[in-house]
Amino acid sequence: MIPASGREQERLARAALTRVFEPGDERGGRWLREIGPVELLDRLSGTDGAARILPGMTEARLAGLRVRASGADPQRDLDAVAAIGGRFVCPGDREWPSQLDDLGDARPIGLWVRGRSDLRLWALRSVAVVGARACTPYGAHMAATLAGGLAERGWVVVSGGAFGVDGAAHRGALSAGGATMAVLACGVDVAYPRGHAELIGRIVEQGMVMGELPPAGHPTRTRFILRNRVIAALTRGTVVVEAEYRSGSLVTARNAIRLGRFTMGVPGPVTSGLSAGVHELLRGEGVLVTDAAEICELVGEIGDLAPKRRGPVLPRDLLDEQAAQVLEALPGAGAALVRDVARCTGLTADEALGRLYELHSLGFVEREGDGWRLTPGRTREGGVRRGGT
Known part of the structure; x- marks a missing residue:
């Protein structure tokens, strides 16, 4: 039974809708914007014909959404995330990062979060460092070095918690005693990939883990791609370290460009296929960076300049x-x-x-x-x- 409090009604409805809609569903986002979460959930849960008049609704789609809505138990999900020290953050909450609203109807319905810090405040001074899963030692070194340098300068390093560049970036920030956030394509109670269970645990303790999927939500290829739009929108800028032509990291970069965020790339050997996507980005709207100081010069405040580069004085x-x-x-x-x-x-x-x-x-x-x-x-x-x- 949904409580009488309007704000609590909305929170419960949004928590339920994270089980009904896939992340980034723009049609669902439009319905959510037009009639609100409580009314939308009621229409999808009811047996009358009110849901059929939603723009773009078909019988097949309605049947699928109603199956999902019938299995949603938002209070159970809220209790489950609270039991592991987490919470559900919604638009309108003080902790909600308003920059996610730039996604329009594709913005998250809400975010499931673990970590003791304030999501909105951390996101205000954050930079994404993303790249190839099967990265080279050079890529791992650059990701860790950049992340450590950003953390030392007071920036929050955001990545996806995956193998390769993501993991190196998180570790670089943690080893510098800094802050890092992982945006997952699964439930925040799920350690994925399994090999990063310890790392994700460290991020929860020293930083923050978040995702759009409710507890126990499992990752899929599509969810990984859609997760990248949140990384791009949440941060001041995105740095790509090693990416092939077909890479999810380039999806993050393109989202960042579309949203008007700073988009940067770290060059690699021209003979390396893992740097080919980064070089293509740099030939377009990406900005070449080689260290944390150059990143901060772009995303930081006026006067936060990188040192001038010159050879030795002879x-x-x-x-x-x-x-x-x-x-x-x-x-x-x-x-x-x-x-x-x-x-x-x-x-x-x-x-x-x-x-x-x-x-x-x-x-x-x-x-x-x-x-x-x-x-x-x-x-x-x-x-x-x-x-x-």
Whole structure:
């Protein structure tokens, strides 16, 4: 029996509807928006013809939905998730991440959540790190390094809890003592994949696990793909680390682009099929990133800039223009007279001589009789020549 409280009625109805509709069902989402969860559940549970007047409803579809609705016991599901320390978060709750509303009629009916932290607050400063399940050691290293760097900077790392890049990203954040969230394509009481049972347990303790399916819900290929839209919508940006041309991670990236989120990719060897999808993304609207600082520059606040990238400063770089010209005028082998240096550089003999003495004091050149030559064992840049003394 549904309680009298309006808010509690809606919560129970939404919990029941997570057993009736598949994640991302836009037609169901439209009905939900137009008539509300309580009325929609009543129509699907009743025997009158009210459900038949819903736009797009067919007899076959209605029969299937009514079978699912007849087996729904929302209070049992709420009690089951509460027994493992979880909860059901609905649109309108203080904890609901409003950015999920960008999905329109495909937004989740509600989210089943495990973890002690506040979902809305964590989602406000979150980045998704996704990629191939059968990743290379390079992919696993990059995912863990990026996630650890993001966690150290106070960002929440979101991924899908799968093998490969997902697992490496979660572990990278956890090892840095940071926050991470796993968005599952199954019930939050189900450890899937089984090999990640311990990891998912650690995420529950140190972070958060969530999903659209009610307790005991099992994953399917379609549910994995639809789960990716939640990862894209929930976060400020998505980073793809290794993905083939046909990859669920690219589905996440395309969803992020469509939603106006930052979309990034980590390049790999051009000979690697596992990086081919990432490179195609980077040829389009994706932004190339190589470390956490570059990610934060995109998704962070104004002024949160990555350090400038440049090569080492060489002694040659510190010379003024005339001194550099004189240095370039000296031959690679043998010595040159002052007048020859002056003629080559366009300086007077006195100016050229003054610059030569300056270069001598800095160790670039040395005098040889009436001529000047490069110091043996030193390059024109001022470094030590390989094989030199």
